[in-house]
Amino acid sequence: MSTLPNPSPSQPDNVPPTHESASPSQWQPALAFRHRMAALWQSIFLLATTVGILSLAVLLYNVMDGSFGLVAYEYKVDPASLTDQPLETLDQAALVALLKERLSKGAFNKLNNEKAFALRSRDEVYQLVLERVVQPKVLATWPLTESLFSRAAIEAEVQAKFPKAQLAFRSWVSSDFILRPMSSEALYAGVRTAVLGSLWLIAITILLALPVGIGAAIYLQEYAAETWLNRLIQTNINNLAGVPSIVYGMLGLAIFVRTLEPLTSGALVGVRDSNGRTILAAGLTMALLILPLIIINAQEAIKAVPNSLRQAAYGLGATRWQTIWSHVLPNALPGILTGSILAISRAIGETAPLIVIGASTFITVDPSGPFSKFTALPIQIYNWTSRPQGEFRHIAAAAILVLLVLLLSMNAGAILLRNHFSRRY
Amino acid sequence: MATPTLRVRNGLLVDNSRIASTSAQDLKKRHRPAEALIQGFLFLCGLLSIVTTLGIVIVLGREAWLFFGSPEVDLREFFGTFTWQPAIGKFGIWPLVNATFMTSLAAMLVAAPLGLSAAIYLSEYASPRARSFLKPTLEVLAGVPTVVYGFFALTFMTPLLRMLFGVNTVQIYNTASAGIVMGIMILPLITSISEDALSAVPRSLREAAYALGATKLETAVQVVVPAAVSGIAAACILGISRAVGETMIVAIAAGSGPAFTFNPFQAAETMTGHIARISGGDLSYGSIDYSSIFAIGLMLFLITLVLNLISQRIVARFREKYE
Numbered sequence: 001m002s003t004l005p006n007p008s009p010s011q012p013d014n015v016p017p018t019h020e021s022a023s024p025s026q027w028q029p030a031l032a033f034r035h036r037m038a039a040l041w042q043s044i045f046l047l048a049t050t051v052g053i054l055s056l057a058v059l060l061y062n063v064m065d066g067s068f069g070l071v072a073y074e075y076k077v078d079p080a081s082l083t084d085q086p087l088e089t090l091d092q093a094a095l096v097a098l099l100k101e102r103l104s105k106g107a108f109n110k111l112n113n114e115k116a117f118a119l120r121s122r123d124e125v126y127q128l129v130l131e132r133v134v135q136p137k138v139l140a141t142w143p144l145t146e147s148l149f150s151r152a153a154i155e156a157e158v159q160a161k162f163p164k165a166q167l168a169f170r171s172w173v174s175s176d177f178i179l180r181p182m183s184s185e186a187l188y189a190g191v192r193t194a195v196l197g198s199l200w201l202i203a204i205t206i207l208l209a210l211p212v213g214i215g216a217a218i219y220l221q222e223y224a225a226e227t228w229l230n231r232l233i234q235t236n237i238n239n240l241a242g243v244p245s246i247v248y249g250m251l252g253l254a255i256f257v258r259t260l261e262p263l264t265s266g267a268l269v270g271v272r273d274s275n276g277r278t279i280l281a282a283g284l285t286m287a288l289l290i291l292p293l294i295i296i297n298a299q300e301a302i303k304a305v306p307n308s309l310r311q312a313a314y315g316l317g318a319t320r321w322q323t324i325w326s327h328v329l330p331n332a333l334p335g336i337l338t339g340s341i342l343a344i345s346r347a348i349g350e351t352a353p354l355i356v357i358g359a360s361t362f363i364t365v366d367p368s369g370p371f372s373k374f375t376a377l378p379i380q381i382y383n384w385t386s387r388p389q390g391e392f393r394h395i396a397a398a399a400i401l402v403l404l405v406l407l408l409s410m411n412a413g414a415i416l417l418r419n420h421f422s423r424r425y
Numbered sequence: 426m427a428t429p430t431l432r433v434r435n436g437l438l439v440d441n442s443r444i445a446s447t448s449a450q451d452l453k454k455r456h457r458p459a460e461a462l463i464q465g466f467l468f469l470c471g472l473l474s475i476v477t478t479l480g481i482v483i484v485l486g487r488e489a490w491l492f493f494g495s496p497e498v499d500l501r502e503f504f505g506t507f508t509w510q511p512a513i514g515k516f517g518i519w520p521l522v523n524a525t526f527m528t529s530l531a532a533m534l535v536a537a538p539l540g541l542s543a544a545i546y547l548s549e550y551a552s553p554r555a556r557s558f559l560k561p562t563l564e565v566l567a568g569v570p571t572v573v574y575g576f577f578a579l580t581f582m583t584p585l586l587r588m589l590f591g592v593n594t595v596q597i598y599n600t601a602s603a604g605i606v607m608g609i610m611i612l613p614l615i616t617s618i619s620e621d622a623l624s625a626v627p628r629s630l631r632e633a634a635y636a637l638g639a640t641k642l643e644t645a646v647q648v649v650v651p652a653a654v655s656g657i658a659a660a661c662i663l664g665i666s667r668a669v670g671e672t673m674i675v676a677i678a679a680g681s682g683p684a685f686t687f688n689p690f691q692a693a694e695t696m697t698g699h700i701a702r703i704s705g706g707d708l709s710y711g712s713i714d715y716s717s718i719f720a721i722g723l724m725l726f727l728i729t730l731v732l733n734l735i736s737q738r739i740v741a742r743f744r745e746k747y748e
Binding site for chain 1: 474475480573613672704734
């Protein structure tokens with residue numbers, strides 16, 4: 001500002017400065033430069049914001065790209081050599097006969113013992129024939145973009161490299177993928193056990209964390225006087241929210257998996273075949289992990305309830321708990337619900353504590369209760385991502401898609417609930 | 426039947442007989458056991474958080490004590506040597522700390538400038554309509570599970586880096602890729618907290634700056650940002666704390682195997698990554714491996730605790746009050 005040309009003091013007051021002498025460039029030689037800088041930085045700030053949005057888009061694109069694409073595979077046994085009719089047209093009896101003929105007696109009986117062939121549907125038997133007899137093997141995979149835009153090149157490559165192979169477009173995420181249990185073959189692997197494990201885990205987490213979290217929030221907001229203990233609790237909760245999730249995993253490993261093993265393994269209620277690495281132990285750990293988040297969110301919601309409501313209730317002679325139960329809580333409910341659902345979505349995506357607690361990575365049996373061993377969706381994603389074979393990257397992407405849809409529907413639910421219950425003052 | 430005796434008290438006509446029947450006994454606070462029970466239960470809910478913290482401190486402290494008490498380790502080796510190889514009994518923490526430092530640094534190099542710029546844009550430039558679209562979208566980014574970011578780092582960022590800098594320079598697992606993606610992960614955190622701080626700066630300050638002839642940029646950078654600097658600093662420290670404690674991205678993309686290197690394109694294992702890998706295998710309780718991860722966990726806990734406390738202190742101490 002020091003460069004501003006000062007009107008000379010000798011100038012008479014009654015002569016206004018002429019328009020020519022007051023042109024911006026004369027008043028402030030740097031003005032044009034300053035405006036250019038302002039415009040430049042405005043676009044830089046906009047760019048930074050766009051980078052954030054863009055990375056979200058790229059991330060989603062990357063997942064979609066992996067979830068679909070071309071697959072080159074080869075049959076160990078050519079289906080045409082099995083029967084004279086095409087395999088798809090065979091009925092159940094013929095398929096079972098084929099299995100009996102091709103599999104060793106032990107393997108056939110084992111399958112029959114798992115579930116009798118008479119009880120299996122034709123589709124199940126057909127899948128078995130494919131999996132056990134025909135045994136397709138993935139030779140190479142391509143992501144979606146490449147599959148769409150350079151299909152000719154891929155076809156030529158397959159022709160040259162694997163003359164016997166077949167090329168097909170595959171959607172790695174499908175209803176089969178969601179309904180099938182885990183398998184060591186990427187083509188047959190599914191996420192059913194993982195999704196069920198995640199759902200069990202979430203149910204236990206909600207049951208434990210929600211009442212306790214809301215209770216603590218009510219205490220801190222409605223009852224707690226300004227004592228050192230209550231201040232300590234509040235500070236402590238804020239700090240707990242910043243503790244890395246893997247530390248909670250170690251807490252869970254030491255306390256719930258080891259020290260409380262009789263409880264978490266179910267030995268106290270008569271379950272024998274399990275150690276402490278169960279759904280219950282994981283649920284307890286997750287509950288502790290999201291507790292601070294639930295408390296902080298619920299506190300905000302309770303804080304937002306206007307004081308006049310409480311005073312009206314007290315004025316009519318309601319007790320403290322009556323006031324809270326029938327006036328404060330109903331009004332804070334939408335906020336509490338939204339906050340809790342956000343906390344729970346965090347629990348669904350958490351992986352690190354589950355790894356430390358020891359979730360199984362390979363498990364084909366559905367979880368049957370709080371005392372069973374389990375795997376969860378994020379654990380499965382981690383496991384598949386870490387494998388070197390390309391086809392596992394694709395099922396990891398497909399599992400991510402399932403996880404994101406799960407989270408998205410929960411968040412949409414949160415918004416709907418909030419809109420349904422929200423009141424304004 | 427007694428006739429009601431009326432008299433004036435405090436300017437009000439009062440029915441004297443009613444007053445007489447409401448004895449002092451009735452006006453005393455009534456004893457309500459159910460209310461007290463409920464309050465007690467709610468207090469216990471609150472107390473659970475203290476128990477959790479104590480649990481963390483005791484568990485980590487006890488196992489770490491066992492670790493440092495074992496004949497194979499001593500504190501001087503732990504903080505004074507540069508090799509971490511439990512298999513041959515070498516326990517120098519620095520390779521793990523260094524890798525954590527490298528990934529967190531990369532994350533902050535991405536997240537701090539981008540996050541602050543985005544916060545300035547959202548609070549100072551964006552129209553309410555643009556803001557109502559941009560802010561929730563950025564918050565979606567914060568809701569994506571970290572394992573998905575790990576997948577993103579390994580299948581997108583690493584190939585991109587290898588394409589840009591050459592396959593021979595950039596290893597398949599490297600700290601740069603993990604760090605950059607981690608920066609994207611904490612970007613919304615920094616944006617959101619800084620934006621809150623910027624929006625809390627009163628309008629009058631901006632108007633005063635405009636009145637003095639400042640451009641929008643000058644107002645934002647020389648008036649609004651300095652006024653909100655405590656909130657921005659707190660956001661950055663919180664971001665560092667999040668980066669230090671982040672596990673899945675580094676476990677997937679940064680490599681498995683402790684290595685003391687300052688080259689961001691080489692594989693190195695962070696503290697969190699090491700804990701995840703060691704505990705992912707079959708870990709026998711009471712082994713030196715088992716207690717070693719608790720010693721690392723204790724360090725991690727202390728580092729993040731100190732960072733969080735500093736962040737809270739900054740907000741409480743240096744907040745500019747304008748009311």
